Amino acid sequence: MSKVVMLCAICNVSSGNCPEDCAYCTQSAHVKADINRYKQKSIEQILKEAKMAKANKALGFCLVTSGRRLDDKKLEFICQTAKTLQKELPELLLIACNGSASYESLKELKNAGIFSYNHNLETSREYFPKICSTHSWDERFQTNLNAKRAGLELCCGGIYGLGESNEDRISFRNSLKELNPFTSPINFFIPNPALKIKEPKLSADEALEILRDSAKALPNTRIMVAGGREVILGDRQYEILENGASAIVVGDYLTTSGEAASKDIEELKKRGFEFATQCH
Numbered sequence: 100m101s102k103v104v105m106l107c108a109i110c111n112v113s114s115g116n117c118p119e120d121c122a123y124c125t126q127s128a129h130v131k132a133d134i135n136r137y138k139q140k141s142i143e144q145i146l147k148e149a150k151m152a153k154a155n156k157a158l159g160f161c162l163v164t165s166g167r168r169l170d171d172k173k174l175e176f177i178c179q180t181a182k183t184l185q186k187e188l189p190e191l192l193l194i195a196c197n198g199s200a201s202y203e204s205l206k207e208l209k210n211a212g213i214f215s216y217n218h219n220l221e222t223s224r225e226y227f228p229k230i231c232s233t234h235s236w237d238e239r240f241q242t243n244l245n246a247k248r249a250g251l252e253l254c255c256g257g258i259y260g261l262g263e264s265n266e267d268r269i270s271f272r273n274s275l276k277e278l279n280p281f282t283s284p285i286n287f288f289i290p291n292p293a294l295k296i297k298e299p300k301l302s303a304d305e306a307l308e309i310l311r312d313s314a315k316a317l318p319n320t321r322i323m324v325a326g327g328r329e330v331i332l333g334d335r336q337y338e339i340l341e342n343g344a345s346a347i348v349v350g351d352y353l354t355t356s357g358e359a360a361s362k363d364i365e366e367l368k369k370r371g372f373e374f375a376t377q378c379h
């Protein structure tokens with residue numbers, strides 16, 4: 100039987116200057132991290148990146164904006180972008196990731212052709228106040244409920260390695276179970292001197308255990324490895340696909356560089372993988 104991996108690419112539509120204070124995020128205006136900051140990419144630029152993603156065998160293409168919520172201006176731009184991308188690249192599955200959002204605005208995204216909404220719970224309800232003081236975990240959970248109600252597929256996961264306890268990890272996964280997302284992206288925290296969190300890097304063994312536990316907790320969900328794959332797993336990064344994950348983010352992440360997509364493709368082919376052309 101052939102082994103199939105799904106590839107997704109991320110487009111950081113607007114970057115940095117976010118008023119929120121999520122302690123793991125270099126896009127927060129509360130930290131002085133050395134990242135690229137810009138207001139908004141043009142639709143032409145996004146289309147160029149989407150074509151590149153497709154050439155790199157990505158099936159999913161995620162339109163991400165920094166900031167707390169999906170306001171009217173962002174909504175209009177994402178809808179317009181989605182319509183353009185659909186016309187040019189109808190086989191790409193479009194994902195939007197634009198922060199807290201109401202049912203009504205999510206419904207508009209759905210009508211514009213967005214397939215799935217990404218809004219991570221990030222960590223457990225109990226631990227979240229230790230890493231963010233400007234919005235609540237409950238607001239994040241509610242956005243996921245809104246997205247489901249609007250008929251969007253859910254893409255909901257989080258980030259490990261923030262200093263959370265084992266109980267936090269269990270509680271976080273139980274909350275994800277309640278939402279039963281279509282895809283669950285897992286990030287591993289990458290230490291950065293500009294950030295408040297001073298936790299050491301997770302070990303590769305711990306990261307793989309997290310993936311196995313996530314797959315066990317969410318048997319109907321596609322587990323995706325997003326940020327931290329190269330930094331945390333290094334030479335062992337493709338072991339993720341034998342430990343519960345069946346999707347990866349290719350190309351660059353929001354603010355950190357990823358493995359060159361061509362290298363990923365070559366390595367995956369060498370290991371006998373084929374690339375998903377449908378999501379299920």
Ligand code: SF4
Binds near residue numbers: 117126164166167
């Ligand atoms: S995770 Fe999102 S909301 Fe939090 S600081 Fe980063 S961009 Fe802002």
